[in-house]
Amino acid sequence: MAAAGGGGGGGGRATTSGCGLKRRYAPHDQEEETMNQDQSSKEDWCGRLWNGMDLLKDVTENKHVLPTGLEGIDTLLGGGLRQGQLTEVTGPSSSGKTQVCLHSASHAAVKHMGVVMYLDTSNSFSPSRIATIIDGTNDLSDQRGFDLPHKERLKTMMRSIVCKSVFDIFGMFEVLHQLEVSLLNDKVKSGGRKICLLIVDSISSLLAPIIGGKYPQGTTLKPPSPPHRLYPGISRGRSMMISVAMILKKLAYKHNLSVLVTNHMVSAGNGAVKPALGESWKAVPHVRLVISREHGSNICTATVLKHTLLASGRTAKFVVPS
Amino acid sequence: MEHNRSPYPDAVTFQGPRMLGICSLTSSHRNTSLLVLVTSMTYLVAGFTAKKLLRSVVSQGLVKLNWGMLCLLMNTSAADLPTKYDLFFRIQLAINVQIPVEYGGLGGKAVYIDTEGSFMVERVYQIAEGCIRDILEHFPHSHEKSSSGQKQLQPEHFLADIYYFRICSYTEQIAVINYLEKFLGEHKDVRIVVIDNVTFHFRQDFEDLALRTRVLSGLSLKLMKIAKTYNLAVVLLNQVTTKFTEGSFQLTLALGDSWSHSCTNRLILYWNGNERYAHLDKSPSLPVASAPYAVTGKGIRDAVSSHHKRARVT
Numbered sequence: 157m158a159a160a161g162g163g164g165g166g167g168g169r170a171t172t173s174g175c176g177l178k179r180r181y182a183p184h185d186q187e188e189e190t191m192n193q194d195q196s197s198k199e200d201w202c203g204r205l206w207n208g209m210d211l212l213k214d215v216t217e218n219k220h221v222l223p224t225g226l227e228g229i230d231t232l233l234g235g236g237l238r239q240g241q242l243t244e245v246t247g248p249s250s251s252g253k254t255q256v257c258l259h260s261a262s263h264a265a266v267k268h269m270g271v272v273m274y275l276d277t278s279n280s281f282s283p284s285r286i287a288t289i290i291d292g293t294n295d296l297s298d299q300r301g302f303d304l305p306h307k308e309r310l311k312t313m314m315r316s317i318v319c320k321s322v323f324d325i326f327g328m329f330e331v332l333h334q335l336e337v338s339l340l341n342d343k344v345k346s347g348g349r350k351i352c353l354l355i356v357d358s359i360s361s362l363l364a365p366i367i368g369g370k371y372p373q374g375t376t377l378k379p380p381s382p383p384h385r386l387y388p389g390i391s392r393g394r395s396m397m398i399s400v401a402m403i404l405k406k407l408a409y410k411h412n413l414s415v416l417v418t419n420h421m422v423s424a425g426n427g428a429v430k431p432a433l434g435e436s437w438k439a440v441p442h443v444r445l446v447i448s449r450e451h452g453s454n455i456c457t458a459t460v461l462k463h464t465l466l467a468s469g470r471t472a473k474f475v476v477p478s
Numbered sequence: 479m480e481h482n483r484s485p486y487p488d489a490v491t492f493q494g495p496r497m498l499g500i501c502s503l504t505s506s507h508r509n510t511s512l513l514v515l516v517t518s519m520t521y522l523v524a525g526f527t528a529k530k531l532l533r534s535v536v537s538q539g540l541v542k543l544n545w546g547m548l549c550l551l552m553n554t555s556a557a558d559l560p561t562k563y564d565l566f567f568r569i570q571l572a573i574n575v576q577i578p579v580e581y582g583g584l585g586g587k588a589v590y591i592d593t594e595g596s597f598m599v600e601r602v603y604q605i606a607e608g609c610i611r612d613i614l615e616h617f618p619h620s621h622e623k624s625s626s627g628q629k630q631l632q633p634e635h636f637l638a639d640i641y642y643f644r645i646c647s648y649t650e651q652i653a654v655i656n657y658l659e660k661f662l663g664e665h666k667d668v669r670i671v672v673i674d675n676v677t678f679h680f681r682q683d684f685e686d687l688a689l690r691t692r693v694l695s696g697l698s699l700k701l702m703k704i705a706k707t708y709n710l711a712v713v714l715l716n717q718v719t720t721k722f723t724e725g726s727f728q729l730t731l732a733l734g735d736s737w738s739h740s741c742t743n744r745l746i747l748y749w750n751g752n753e754r755y756a757h758l759d760k761s762p763s764l765p766v767a768s769a770p771y772a773v774t775g776k777g778i779r780d781a782v783s784s785h786h787k788r789a790r791v792t
């Protein structure tokens with residue numbers, strides 16, 4: 157723990173506990189441990205040995221699925237966002253990606269599944285919209301509709317969504333590092349519940365200013381610390397992207413979170429579009445969905461590009477409720 | 479936090495006489511306090527495309543307007559105030575933001591960054607006069623109560639509160655946006671930043687397309703940060719171009735998908751027959767909708783009667 161904290165303090169931001177290079181070489185003394193994941197995440201070793209039956213038991217007992225609240229998507233995902241996995245939603249502009257994120261956050265809040273951390277890069281987190289969505293789901297389940305307790309319940313639910321704005325990649329590293337530290341310290345957030353869902357709305361906007369180009373140096377962004385190469389041979393932009401990816405996946409794995417990120421589309425030549433962030437990003441998310449919206453309607457279509465368990469290429473329609 | 483039971487949050491509307499047309503597009507019910515909007519903190523970057531129909535180079539009438547200014551420009555509790563939208567949307571915004579607080583406006587200042595040189599001061603003066611006349615018409619008794627408030631209602635004061643920057647190249651544009659943070663730290667009462675044609679200098683003669691994407695996404699992130707930190711609205715303008723897909727030409731936003739991804743809200747201005755329409759294309763909290771509007775001598779108003787409208791110029 158101390159080593160991890162100390163290692164994170166020195167050096168540039170990109171080498172913080174994100175890739176855990178220091179930890180990989182820690183001596184592994186304790187290999188027979190209990191299945192208690194909380195206890196294991198506090199210790200600093202390279203991980204315990206699992207056998208197949210332990211993994212299966214862990215998956216069936218611990219790895220739950222967080223439904224997004226949108227039926228079509230939940231069907232495609234086999235129930236919802238799986239804990240421990242990174243899900244990506246991509247699509248052209250105004251296709252409903254932010255709505256999927258807002259719905260997932262509200263649904264997790266309504267069902268009291270835990271705290272939701274929403275990292276917003278485009279100022280599109282709308283508390284009023286969340287309130288509307290929560291109201292929509294509540295009306296169905298609760299027929300009585302008292303006014304005062306309803307407000308209280310709404311307040312409690314909304315308090316379990318924590319929103320932070322990040323506007324550059326270094327801010328993002330900072331936030332994720334703080335999150336990691338507070339989770340390792342077992343500090344639960346806002347009212348005694350653990351974080352269950354991490355949403356990054358538009359990680360591609362953060363990475364767009366630094367990715368691309370023939371030259372390894374970034375252009376407009378200047379990092380606060382002297383630049384150094386995390387992975388020599390790759391451009392700095394791509395190495396930041398891979399670092400972020402590793403941090404997110406590590407958070408998902410170690411603390412049993414679902415991570416949902418959004419991506420946008422770029423042109424692929426001949427008028428076609430493809431998801432942004434390139435080839436190296438393709439391997440990062442466990443599940444990738446492409447959504448699109450018909451012009452002028454609320455009906456969106458989602459297609460599975462990649463899924464670890466279910467067949468890809470399946471499509472479903474879903475409606476973003478007003 | 480506060481919320482009301484209306485299906486949509488009260489979003490921005492410009493303060494003005496009656497709230498119809500575009501106002502109803504962007505707000506559902508009245509009486510949302512500024513408090514709700516400020517605490518909800520959704521300051522959005524908008525992209526604009528305002529097509530000046532006076533210019534002959536106007537493309538075929540599909541004007542794409544990206545705009546997102548929810549919050550900040552508050553709505554009053556008095557019902558029925560017409561919207562004020564001018565063809566020169568951005569000018570109208572710069573004027574409207576200065577309506578003093580006692581008349582329901584924001585009493586703020588505006589920053590106008592001009593890349594094309596299309597800011598016509600005479601027209602601004604005209605719009606300011608039109609706005610003042612409408613305010614006085616709507617609040618006929620208020621000026622008796624606050625004489626100091628009425629003194630402020632001069633078009634000269636409105637013009638004095640617009641900070642204007644003229645930039646001539648893309649490096650100057652980047653420099654202005656970098657400087658804007660410091661500027662806004664000193665001038666805390668700026669409530670809106672309008673950037674006329676943010677993509678103008680990036681469209682011609684920019685060889686390295688990857689660099690262009692990087693620079694523009696960096697710019698948009700900086701603007702988002704400014705909007706959030708200083709609690710103001712950022713309105714950008716953009717243009718339409720044609721895109722050749724599937725064997726036909728389609729009008730689409732200039733600079734492509736990556737730029738359109740950066741904005742929070744998008745409002746498209748277009749012609750529909752002989753009427754001008756505004757269409758809200760992208761918004762995190764409002765549904766897709768359209769509303770007609772008209773350009774009059776006083777500025778932008780609702781499209782109520784046909785004889786005020788200018789015929790479409792193609």
